Amino acid sequence: MHNKTIAQIARDLAAGEYSSVEVTQSYLDRIQQLDHNYNSFITVTAEQALAQAAAADAMRAAGNATPWTGVPMAHKDIFCTNGVLTSCGSRMLSNFVAPYDATVVANFNNAGAVSLGKLNMDEFAMGSSNESSFYGAVHNPWQLDHVPGGSSGGSAAAVAARLVPGATATDTGGSIRQPAAFCGVTGIKPTYGRVSRWGMIAFASSLDQGGTITRTAEDSAMMLNVMAGFDPKDSTSMQQDVPDYTANLNDSIAGLTIGLPKEYFRDDLSSNMQQQVRNAIAEYEKLGATVKEISLPNTHLAIPVYYVIAPSECSANLSRMDGVRFGHRCDDPQDVNDLFKRSRGEGFGEEVKRRIMVGTYALSAGFYDAYYKKAQQVRRLIKNDFVEAFKQVDVIMSPTTPSPAFKAGEKTSDPVAMYLEDIFTIAINLAGLPAMSIPCGQVDNLPVGLQLIGNYFDESRLLNLGHQFQQVTDWHQQTPADLV
Amino acid sequence: MALEQDQVRNIAELCRLQIDDAQIAAYQNNLSNILELVDQLSAVDTSDVAPMAHPLDAVQRLRADQVTESNQREHFQQIAPATERGHYLVPRVVE
Known part of the structure; x- marks a missing residue:
């Protein structure tokens, strides 16, 4: 049962093959048996899940079922869940039982989905290896001594290990696409503003976007159908019609033009990586697409821009964690300054502290123009590169990451080396574009991801392209050896 | 741009972050590398x-x-570290 996709489970439930309680119990058993290998869940909400499943079965019996009624899934622990621990992977929020549901969570509840629990992540979504979680590192199901990627490492590992058929995730600089690539699963980050950020704990507000991690593009389309849409509670939510993302999955892609940015196919990319990605692009040519080399000349500036903007926004967002209204508070504060400093010093991990400090410095008097304003200006140059490119091509493709998953511990002592991991994903967040990673090959028994970058609000096309690729290849069906 | 240790202490103070003296050198090194990247x-x-x-x-x-x-208010204050009569409690600020 655990090898089924969301679409298959939805069909089986509709056909009465099994009940939601049965499929939910089967996943809960599997999590209990196997997750000690991966550490992908922070909280398993077995009781609530079974109650939701029973309610879904009752709804179906009454003839009121929708496609999501009774389908199991899980949330990244960055989404607030009413009455359930929402830790964001941090000691700071290790006692934070959210008093309300995020819009994304409410949408899934209203659709009748069953939430199995909350998934592990890098602390406050800051990381590319899922090694910075207060709840311990997550292990890559393909090779346990390798990282699953981050920050949505728990989401990616749980889907890859078949502990859940689909999961919510978030992406600020690559946090959906990079772990999806490392774990051999499908992940989509929609256009900025497409999915509500209300109740999604903020890291960098002008970059953060919620999305999905699933095994197939079809499942991502089903999840996005629930998640996407205007939310008056999110002031940056876009007022834009939401299409049925499953409607165009089977469209032909003949005649589409794929842009290959020369800056993303660098000489230092290993020949194995190049080959896997080139093979995938050749599949698209067989399906009738044409390929065109393009240039995104400001690519090399994306990481420097990001490491001004993201820390600056994070230093402002995380100032609310002060030990006064919620979250960790130090013992016996001597005065209010001591309360702030020790609560925050104890509550935050190293990487979070580093980013708060960089951001505070960049925003401090006398430095604002040189750092934040400058970064915002260069950010526009990066966006303009994409705007120009999309005048010539329908979609842009590249490797998702420079290499497959790396070994645990390899980059933890060098923050800058870790930052360079996101070299192919970060510019997309700066531009606010949608992008997806799909499994497209393997190097040394580790999955490789193909990144598809779309124009604004063109998620349907990305899902269509992903689905068409998955009809003629089986990389998305490959399973880690231990699970076979 | 390389930061001095006193600058690192000053930034930590602005951030309201308690940083142990033993860790200042490591922060100095890492923050300087990050600033060099963004320069x-x-x-x-x-x-x-x-x-x-x-x-x-x-x-x-x-x-x-x-x-x-x-x-x-009651619902939201259930998760607060310390409250009294509907207010959030902190150490005395004004003597």
Whole structure:
């Protein structure tokens, strides 16, 4: 049962093959048996899940079922869940039982989905290896001594290990696409503003976007159908019609033009990586697409821009964690300054502290123009590169990451080396574009991801392209050896 | 740009972050490396480029000034570290 996709489970439930309680119990058993290998869940909400499943079965019996009624899934622990621990992977929020549901969570509840629990992540979504979680590192199901990627490492590992058929995730600089690539699963980050950020704990507000991690593009389309849409509670939510993302999955892609940015196919990319990605692009040519080399000349500036903007926004967002209204508070504060400093010093991990400090410095008097304003200006140059490119091509493709998953511990002592991991994903967040990673090959028994970058609000096309690729290849069906 | 240790202490104070003295050197090193990474930006000519705050250049939406939320003080204060008579408690600020 655990090898089924969301679409298959939805069909089986509709056909009465099994009940939601049965499929939910089967996943809960599997999590209990196997997750000690991966550490992908922070909280398993077995009781609530079974109650939701029973309610879904009752709804179906009454003839009121929708496609999501009774389908199991899980949330990244960055989404607030009413009455359930929402830790964001941090000691700071290790006692934070959210008093309300995020819009994304409410949408899934209203659709009748069953939430199995909350998934592990890098602390406050800051990381590319899922090694910075207060709840311990997550292990890559393909090779346990390798990282699953981050920050949505728990989401990616749980889907890859078949502990859940689909999961919510978030992406600020690559946090959906990079772990999806490392774990051999499908992940989509929609256009900025497409999915509500209300109740999604903020890291960098002008970059953060919620999305999905699933095994197939079809499942991502089903999840996005629930998640996407205007939310008056999110002031940056876009007022834009939401299409049925499953409607165009089977469209032909003949005649589409794929842009290959020369800056993303660098000489230092290993020949194995190049080959896997080139093979995938050749599949698209067989399906009738044409390929065109393009240039995104400001690519090399994306990481420097990001490491001004993201820390600056994070230093402002995380100032609310002060030990006064919620979250960790130090013992016996001597005065209010001591309360702030020790609560925050104890509550935050190293990487979070580093980013708060960089951001505070960049925003401090006398430095604002040189750092934040400058970064915002260069950010526009990066966006303009994409705007120009999309005048010539329908979609842009590249490797998702420079290499497959790396070994645990390899980059933890060098923050800058870790930052360079996101070299192919970060510019997309700066531009606010949608992008997806799909499994497209393997190097040394580790999955490789193909990144598809779309124009604004063109998620349907990305899902269509992903689905068409998955009809003629089986990389998305490959399973880690231990699970076979 | 390399930071001095006193600058690191000053930034930590601005951030309201307690950093142990033994860790200052490590922060100094890592923060200096990060600032060196971002210093590449200073070479870019941006004289005619407007700063970009929102990827779609959207402006802040306004809504009618109407009450939309009910008061849930007790509910929200259940997760507070310390409260008394509906207030959040902190150490005495004014003597």
